[in-house]
Amino acid sequence: MSRALGWLTALGLAAGLVLAFGVAPREEIQGNVQRIMYLHVPSVLVAYLAFAVVLVASVAYLARRSEAADRLAQASAEAGVLFTGITIASGAIWGKPTWGTWWTWDARLTSVAILFVMYLGYLLLRAMIEDRERAARYSAVLGIVAALDIPLVHFSVYWWRTLHQPPSIFKPGPSTMPPVFLVVLLVNLAAFTLLYAWFVTKRARLLRREHEVFA
Amino acid sequence: MSYARRAWIVLWKDLVSERRSKETLNALLFFALLLLFLFQFALGDDRERLKAALPGLLWLGFILSGLVGLGRAFLAERDHDCWEGLVLAPGDKSAIYLGKVAGNLLLMLVVEAVILVLFTVFFNVDVAGHLAALVAVVLLGTVGFAAVGTLFAAMTANVRAREVLFPVLLLPVLVPVLLGAVKATEAVMLGEPLGTVARWLQLLGAADVVYLTVGILTFDAVLEG
Numbered sequence: 001m002s003r004a005l006g007w008l009t010a011l012g013l014a015a016g017l018v019l020a021f022g023v024a025p026r027e028e029i030q031g032n033v034q035r036i037m038y039l040h041v042p043s044v045l046v047a048y049l050a051f052a053v054v055l056v057a058s059v060a061y062l063a064r065r066s067e068a069a070d071r072l073a074q075a076s077a078e079a080g081v082l083f084t085g086i087t088i089a090s091g092a093i094w095g096k097p098t099w100g101t102w103w104t105w106d107a108r109l110t111s112v113a114i115l116f117v118m119y120l121g122y123l124l125l126r127a128m129i130e131d132r133e134r135a136a137r138y139s140a141v142l143g144i145v146a147a148l149d150i151p152l153v154h155f156s157v158y159w160w161r162t163l164h165q166p167p168s169i170f171k172p173g174p175s176t177m178p179p180v181f182l183v184v185l186l187v188n189l190a191a192f193t194l195l196y197a198w199f200v201t202k203r204a205r206l207l208r209r210e211h212e213v214f215a
Numbered sequence: 216m217s218y219a220r221r222a223w224i225v226l227w228k229d230l231v232s233e234r235r236s237k238e239t240l241n242a243l244l245f246f247a248l249l250l251l252f253l254f255q256f257a258l259g260d261d262r263e264r265l266k267a268a269l270p271g272l273l274w275l276g277f278i279l280s281g282l283v284g285l286g287r288a289f290l291a292e293r294d295h296d297c298w299e300g301l302v303l304a305p306g307d308k309s310a311i312y313l314g315k316v317a318g319n320l321l322l323m324l325v326v327e328a329v330i331l332v333l334f335t336v337f338f339n340v341d342v343a344g345h346l347a348a349l350v351a352v353v354l355l356g357t358v359g360f361a362a363v364g365t366l367f368a369a370m371t372a373n374v375r376a377r378e379v380l381f382p383v384l385l386l387p388v389l390v391p392v393l394l395g396a397v398k399a400t401e402a403v404m405l406g407e408p409l410g411t412v413a414r415w416l417q418l419l420g421a422a423d424v425v426y427l428t429v430g431i432l433t434f435d436a437v438l439e440g
Binding site: 159 | 366367370371375376383384387390391394395414421422425426429433436437439
């Protein structure tokens with residue numbers, strides 16, 4: 001099952017790469033730099049998915065105290081932090097030639113950065129508690145607070161300032177993006193979602209083995 | 216014993232122990248005074264620059280003293296082995312949480328009032344003209360701060376590296392409260408009516424509700440030790 005998922009992920013990522021570099025046309029204004037979008041946008045969406053999974057798993061843990069839910073929360077948080085990191089790094093690489101700066105305190109950059117430190121804190125809290133059961137409980141509480149904080153962070157930072165180009169897909173009205181770009185983006189999104197699922201299943205299994213060994 | 220009465224007992228216990236020991240309050244007031252020196256050193260004599268930075272500095276003062284004060288919220292329970300007492304207390308544990316939040320809220324409000332007075336004296340800020348609006352903003356911001364701070368203080372009380380972990384967890388979560396409070400304070404200090412910052416106040420209100428609700432629902436799991 002996990003192996004099939006792994007191969008599917010590899011296939012999806014390969015297809016995504018071929019499409020992003022071979023099929024998608026060169027963007028007129030930004031040039032080849034624009035192709036970073038096929039990495040940048042899927043990673044941030046998958047990061048949000050990961051943190052939503054952390055929320056659900058945390059609630060499930062507190063309700064049922066199942067260790068599987070706790071392992072899912074931890075695995076998903078780790079993957080989420082990884083994808084948030086990829087988002088920030090790829091955004092910086094895109095921002096330098098496009099905006100002329102690696103980093104700016106724009107609304108969406110700031111809110112993703114806050115997300116990043118929030119969930120780094122989550123992983124830090126886990127690492128600091130030896131007792132597994134207590135680590136699971138505290139992390140679950142933090143996972144819930146952090147996830148519910150995301151919309152608050154989003155709105156506050158958005159009202160604070162914005163410079164980022166407005167979203168191209170998730171907005172009312174028909175998409176302005178040419179269909180080719182959209183298809184390539186969606187294939188990459190699917191590939192990244194598979195990659196996330198594969199990471200999480202692998203990590204959760206690893207955690208289970210770890211617990212079995214130390215139990 | 217009713218829910219409200221149990222919350223009140225926790226609050227009363229904290230107030231009495233604080234009144235007798237004056238451990239936290241004295242240190243916090245002194246700390247607030249020192250912060251004022253730091254702000255002055257950092258910004259120098261430029262009145263204009265100071266004035267522009269005042270709302271941010273004011274909340275920086277609240278946050279820093281709050282971090283120090285809130286971090287100690289459950290130390291008495293931990294050090295004097297009263298944690299079991301809290302766990303064994305009958306009934307819904309969220310009453311304990313609300314009592315603790317109320318105690319922390321009072322403590323922070325006292326410190327904040329003092330900081331505000333210090334600011335008016337040393338930085339020549341005129342707050343008297345729009346005191347009511349300012350109090351509303353400070354109250355809305357501080358409730359959220361105390362709500363999530365109390366929850367995290369209980370979580371980090373028994374954890375290694377508590378002093379570092381508490382602010383590291385709390386600050387990112389509090390960003391919306393900070394931004395909203397600073398923006399609203401800025402407007403209030405410029406003499407604008409509260410209506411112009413309605414959406415910031417709504418955001419602060421929403422944050423307060425979210426944090427308090429999560430705290431009430433999850434405190435039981437935190438208290439288990």
